[in-house]
Amino acid sequence: MLAVSYFYSMTKKERFAFVLHYFEEHAPNAETELIYDNPYQLLVAVILSAQCTDKRVNMTTPAIFEKYPDVYALSKATFDELFPYIRSISYPNNKTKHLIGMANMVVENFNGEIPATVAELITLPGVGRKTANVITSVVHQQPNMAVDTHVFRVSARIGLTTNAKTPLQTEQQLLQYIPKEKVHIAHHWLILHGRYICVARTPKCGECGLRKVCKYYQQVISKQQ
Numbered sequence: 001m002l003a004v005s006y007f008y009s010m011t012k013k014e015r016f017a018f019v020l021h022y023f024e025e026h027a028p029n030a031e032t033e034l035i036y037d038n039p040y041q042l043l044v045a046v047i048l049s050a051q052c053t054d055k056r057v058n059m060t061t062p063a064i065f066e067k068y069p070d071v072y073a074l075s076k077a078t079f080d081e082l083f084p085y086i087r088s089i090s091y092p093n094n095k096t097k098h099l100i101g102m103a104n105m106v107v108e109n110f111n112g113e114i115p116a117t118v119a120e121l122i123t124l125p126g127v128g129r130k131t132a133n134v135i136t137s138v139v140h141q142q143p144n145m146a147v148d149t150h151v152f153r154v155s156a157r158i159g160l161t162t163n164a165k166t167p168l169q170t171e172q173q174l175l176q177y178i179p180k181e182k183v184h185i186a187h188h189w190l191i192l193h194g195r196y197i198c199v200a201r202t203p204k205c206g207e208c209g210l211r212k213v214c215k216y217y218q219q220v221i222s223k224q225q
């Protein structure tokens with residue numbers, strides 16, 4: 001009962017502060033689970049990870065990176081050469097085309113350097129706002145929040161966002177409250193929480209340290225108990 005009344009009296013700012021402090025204590029070194037050594041490899045991995053698990057991508061990328069060690073090598077690949085490496089990943093046709101197109105554009109327009117801004121990155125084939133936000137936040141610690149299905153769901157359940165209907169609305173609401181210097185790691189906190197605790201079908205609320213401030217838990221789960 002005490003926890004429920006605490007929930008209803010707290011402001012959104014206080015809820016954000018609680019959540020960020022919790023993750024700072026429990027996951028101070030959160031980072032992407034994609035395996036990469038440089039921005040080129042991360043960009044390839046993130047393009048491949050759309051609608052696909054990081055685990056599956058990590059099984060696939062070592063062979064790609066060995067055969068195509070940089071963007072110049074990848075830009076010379078043909079569809080038929082690259083496709084077999086990507087066959088086991090979701091949407092292999094599109095992703096094969098996107099990787100080759102991306103590599104060619106990086107070579108032609110950016111002197112072979114993976115761009116460091118969202119505006120430039122989204123000009124590349126296969127790179128949308130989410131991917132560009134991931135690259136700029138992971139590689140350059142820019143305060144850009146990539147909203148995937150986990151970030152979208154977890155933010156809504158906890159009550160960090162209110163009636164957000166699109167990833168962009170979620171991104172904008174999160175950025176209002178998360179201090180700039182914490183945005184890049186907060187992205188990983190929310191993704192990993194969604195992947196392992198606040199899972200889509202049946203969230204593991206019993207294992208979750210955010211129950212006290214979580215809107216979904218206080219308004220739905222605690223009433224069922």
Ligand code: SF4
Pocket residue numbers: 157158197198199203204205206208209210211214215216217
């Ligand atoms: S209490 Fe449950 S619904 Fe809320 S964040 Fe934790 S796991 Fe998700």
